[in-house]
Amino acid sequence: MTIRYYWEDFPAGLVRDIGSFAVTREAVLAFAHEFDPQPFHTDDEAAQASLFGGLCASGWHTCAMAMRLMCDSYLLEAASLGSPGIENLRWLKPVFPGDTLGGTMTVLEARTMASKPHVGLVRSAWDLRNQHGETVLTMEGWGMFRRREVPAAAPA
Amino acid sequence: MTIRYYWEDFPAGLVRDIGSFAVTREAVLAFAHEFDPQPFHTDDEAAQASLFGGLCASGWHTCAMAMRLMCDSYLLEAASLGSPGIENLRWLKPVFPGDTLGGTMTVLEARTMASKPHVGLVRSAWDLRNQHGETVLTMEGWGMFRRREVPAAAPA
Numbered sequence: 099m100t101i102r103y104y105w106e107d108f109p110a111g112l113v114r115d116i117g118s119f120a121v122t123r124e125a126v127l128a129f130a131h132e133f134d135p136q137p138f139h140t141d142d143e144a145a146q147a148s149l150f151g152g153l154c155a156s157g158w159h160t161c162a163m164a165m166r167l168m169c170d171s172y173l174l175e176a177a178s179l180g181s182p183g184i185e186n187l188r189w190l191k192p193v194f195p196g197d198t199l200g201g202t203m204t205v206l207e208a209r210t211m212a213s214k215p216h217v218g219l220v221r222s223a224w225d226l227r228n229q230h231g232e233t234v235l236t237m238e239g240w241g242m243f244r245r246r247e248v249p250a251a252a253p254a
Numbered sequence: 255m256t257i258r259y260y261w262e263d264f265p266a267g268l269v270r271d272i273g274s275f276a277v278t279r280e281a282v283l284a285f286a287h288e289f290d291p292q293p294f295h296t297d298d299e300a301a302q303a304s305l306f307g308g309l310c311a312s313g314w315h316t317c318a319m320a321m322r323l324m325c326d327s328y329l330l331e332a333a334s335l336g337s338p339g340i341e342n343l344r345w346l347k348p349v350f351p352g353d354t355l356g357g358t359m360t361v362l363e364a365r366t367m368a369s370k371p372h373v374g375l376v377r378s379a380w381d382l383r384n385q386h387g388e389t390v391l392t393m394e395g396w397g398m399f400r401r402r403e404v405p406a407a408a409p410a
Contacts, residue, residue, distance in 0.1 A: 133321050
């Protein structure tokens with residue numbers, strides 16, 4: 099995989115489209131049976147009687163689908179070093195089989211690391227929407243990226 | 255599934271063990287290929303050269319495994335109505351194939367909802383540790399549960 103994006107390519111204010119993802123019933127059920135078999139994720143009748151009104155994806159499945167969108171739209175071509183965590187994760191609307199998810203990532207803040215001169219930090223916000231334009235998921239998080247230009251070490 | 259736990263069964267201060275989960279190489283690779291195919295989750299050589307030092311689970315996979323632990327230890331027997339979101343999600347240590355994860359949930363706060371008298375909110379903290387006693391994941395979140403005893407409506 100060719101690296102195209104380094105820390106310098108994620109300046110504050112950048113907005114990127116992260117593509118789209120089709121949510122299938124099979125995938126919703128498979129994820130739920132493996133990780134989150136609550137009745138509103140596995141059983142149509144129970145889901146219809148729930149607050150969600152119908153069988154819907156586990157919130158963690160929605161996060162995983164958002165991750166796949168990030169990977170395919172920029173992360174697999176970026177010098178990504180992982181993430182320390184996430185803030186303000188909100189499941190705002192249920193995600194149903196048949197939905198198509200899309201959205202954006204917005205860079206909120208970018209800074210270098212004093213302790214690791216070859217690494218930069220990027221704080222981003224993600225906004226995931228369904229085909230009706232409704233936001234289903236928002237979250238913010240820090241990512242670590244290698245810097246394209248590593249500053250020369252200061253003289254001792 | 256018999257409901258044993260209602261909102262009243264999650265008072266502030268409650269600490270519950272959430273059992274344990276064995277992390278397999280097959281599961282780490284399967285989740286990564288489906289949702290997070292960054293090289294440190296899919297390729298041994300790339301992972302050894304990364305900050306993680308070896309092939310490790312996607313952070314979202316760790317969240318999903320934590321969810322499974324919650325489901326099996328109390329949530330599938332609880333009158334759970336879903337969650338609006340998560341705060342302070344931290345991936346503190348990489349999770350490697352062969353690890354065994356376990357941990358606790360601690361109730362931080364419990365309150366009723368004025369707008370929905372039959373529903374109560376519970377704010378919990380989860381602490382997921384590996385077999386070395388190292389915390390790999392922490393997070394906090396609100397859950398909604400039905401109340402066992404629904405208060406009578408106030409006279410009009």
